[in-house]
Amino acid sequence: MVIFSKISFSFILFNIIIFAIISNCLIDVNSYQRNKRSIVLINHKFVSPIPYYIGPFTKNYTSIHEALYRIQNNTCIRFKPAIFYVYGTGGFNFLRTHTLCESSSGPKLGDEKHINYVYISENCEHSIGKIEQLVGKMLGLVPxxxxxxxxxxxxxxxxxxxxxxxxxxxxxxxxxxxxxxxxxxxxxxxxxxxxxxxxxxxxxxxxxxxxxxxxxxxxQPYGLSFSDIKLLNKKYCFDIYRKNHCKNNGYRNPNNPKKCLCPSGFAGSKCEKQIKSSSACGTTFRRAWSCVKQINVKGIAKCSYFIKSLKNKRVKIIIDKSETEPNEHCYKNMGVEIKYRDNKGVSGVCLCGSYSNLTFISENNFAVVVYHGFNETNRINIRYQSVTKSAAKIK
Missing domain, CATH: 3.40.390.10 (Collagenase (Catalytic Domain))
Known part of the structure; x- marks a missing residue:
């Protein structure tokens, strides 16, 4: 009977401690949210290599390490494991909670005794992409x-x-x-x-x-976007970033500065080329004139179409029909991506599933259409032509 009481008391005490930890985590996040307007004004960055500690009760170390590797692979940022909690602006900590997946946009400043947490739970601990996003926020990315x-x-x-x-x-x-x-x-x-x-x-x-x-x-839940990673490079790798010779909003590879890292649809040492397209794609560099032209591709293929008009014109693209694999969270390399904005480094509109009668007008004289077909029923039917700037504003 005495043994049972001791066990029961230990079990209850253990649960009280865990509840206190989790409760403090939740309070800390809410406190951060209340004060975030002042926090994001300060352009703080960690000193690389950045110490990180993975707290107790974490079930999936692999996803965390893979998420950190992704960031290291595309930036100059380096991480190093710590054997105990890291305090203040010296690094950050992964802490498992019951349901919360969250991180502040950078560390809390002015309090070197504060513990900066990346909170993970069963809702995200197996998702490399979501953990990468949380780490990106801790490094200073702001929603x-x-x-x-x-x-x-x-x-x-x-x-x-x-x-x-x-x-x-x-x-x-x-x-x-x-x-x-x-x-x-x-x-x-x-x-x-x-x-x-x-x-x-x-x-x-x-x-x-x-x-x-x-x-x-x-x-999307797949990780940091190209633009996110590029921003981290500007923040942490500025000496390499500022000497940028890359085209089409690419940026210098901090791990191999002679080459560029390119946004989706682009390739080459300076991002000046298209990605390699399948033979089914036909001619992938297209000139847009006032007369309407078509692009029709069907089946399993990977295509990157560059469509250019004269410099003082715009490109009008009409998606007559797009049939690709459905996905609730469509992203690059999944279906069709339309890059019609001036900045080709930001994500284009991604379409997964069935769409028709969509019209895009480019912000400059250059548009990109990327198609990924994964089965024989996938297809895309496009019309395109050159239009004037004034006509583009009427859209």
Missing amino acids: EIYRDDRNKYVQINYSNLDKRTRLFYKKASYKKNDTMTFGYDFLSGTHFYAKNYSVNGKVVIEPKKPYEYYKYSMG
Whole structure:
């Protein structure tokens, strides 16, 4: 009977301790959210190699290590494991919680006794992409929805938003943040989904024209986007980043500076070329004139079409039909990607599934269409032509 009492007491005490740890984690995240507007004003960066500690009760070390490797592989940032908790701005810690997957946008500043946590749970501990996104935030990436210029790109439907979470949609000042020099990326690893914190299951974030088709591909769980990684390179690897000879919004490979890392659809040592296309794609470099031309491809193939008009013109693309593998979270290399914005480094509109009668007009004289067909029923039928700048504004 005495033994049972001792065991019961130990078990209860153990659970109280764990509950206290988890409760403190949740309080800490909420505290961060309340103060985030001041935190993101400071352009802090860790000193590489960055110490990290993986806390107890973590079940999947492999996903964490793979996520860190992804970042190391595309940046100059290096990580080193610590044998105990890391404090202050000296590094960060992975802590397993019950349901929470979250991270602050950089460490808490002015308190070197504070422990900076990347919180993981069963909801994300097996997802390399989600963990990579959380680490990206800890390194200083700020969600796109906080950008001061976000109203140019999206509309927030506050009537559909849970009032208790309005704080999560407040814009922040970016006087000391690099994000504003980059194009708004709807598929950033930090971007909210369309229905994040919805009170009624309806859309909260709605892309504005001419970005309305990003409603089909906004937010993703696969990792940091090309633009995210590029921003980390600007932040942490500036000496290499600033001497940029790359084309089409690529950036110098910090691990091999003679070569460039390229956005989707582009290849070559300077990102000046198309990715290698299948023979089924036909001619992949196209000139757009006022007369309408077509692109028709069907079946298993990988194609990157460069469509260019004269410099003072724009490219109009009409998707008559697109049939690719359906995916709730469409992303690059999955179906069809349309890059019609001036900045080819940000994600294009990604289409997975069945679509028809979609019209895009390029922001400059150059558009890119990337097709990935994975079975014989996949296809895309496109019309394209050159239009004037004034005609483009009418869209």
